[in-house]
Amino acid sequence: MYAPARHDEVTGLVNYVDEQLTALRAAAFGLTEEQARATPCRSTLSVGGLVKHAAWCIRGALTRLATEVTEQPFDAAAFAEFNDSFVVRDDETVADTLEEFDRLRAELLAAIAKSDPSAVTVAPPAPWHGILDARPIHTRYYLVHLVEEWARHAGHADILREQIDGVSVPTLALTLAGMPASDFFTPYEPTPGTLLA
Numbered sequence: 001m002y003a004p005a006r007h008d009e010v011t012g013l014v015n016y017v018d019e020q021l022t023a024l025r026a027a028a029f030g031l032t033e034e035q036a037r038a039t040p041c042r043s044t045l046s047v048g049g050l051v052k053h054a055a056w057c058i059r060g061a062l063t064r065l066a067t068e069v070t071e072q073p074f075d076a077a078a079f080a081e082f083n084d085s086f087v088v089r090d091d092e093t094v095a096d097t098l099e100e101f102d103r104l105r106a107e108l109l110a111a112i113a114k115s116d117p118s119a120v121t122v123a124p125p126a127p128w129h130g131i132l133d134a135r136p137i138h139t140r141y142y143l144v145h146l147v148e149e150w151a152r153h154a155g156h157a158d159i160l161r162e163q164i165d166g167v168s169v170p171t172l173a174l175t176l177a178g179m180p181a182s183d184f185f186t187p188y189e190p191t192p193g194t195l196l197a
Contacts, residue, residue, distance in 0.1 A: 020150035030190030
């Protein structure tokens with residue numbers, strides 16, 4: 001949880017984005033590579049795939065925050081790349097995906113911290129939502145969208161993790177943050193040699 005504070009707007013946005021990315025990453029804590037690739041629900045989503053997709057989204061956000069929006073069609077190649085971003089392929093590992101995620105996450109948080117939420121920019125078309133034209137926005141709109149995007153996937157990751165071994169993401173995140181045991185919290189104990197252990 002992003003603890004209550006009297007932060008300025010951009011610091012608040014950094015913390016809300018970071019909180020969602022923390023949850024996504026924590027979902028992999030203590031899993032084996034095989035478990036992180038598992039798809040225990042009716043969808044094809046896996047914890048490792050969600051971490052990989054988040055890294056893909058972070059790369060896009062870094063580009064988006066650093067450059068002007070251009071209208072690029074969402075063609076078949078772009079759609080294939082989008083779908084591939086959810087799958088940890090046989091030539092990839094979840095451990096490597098987590099390393100890339102951590103590196104990109106640090107870059108993203110720094111980029112958001114330097115951004116101006118009130119800056120005028122443009123949202124590209126989103127034909128999958130019926131928006132066929134670019135529309136004027138403030139950077140704030142985009143940053144809040146990032147919170148929305150990663151919160152959705154953090155929820156997916158929490159459900160997947162609970163299906164795998166019954167452990168909730170808040171427990172994992174608090175354990176990784178070093179929270180001591182109390183009447184309200186029992187830290188998770190991962191098996192040595194598992195992801196992030």
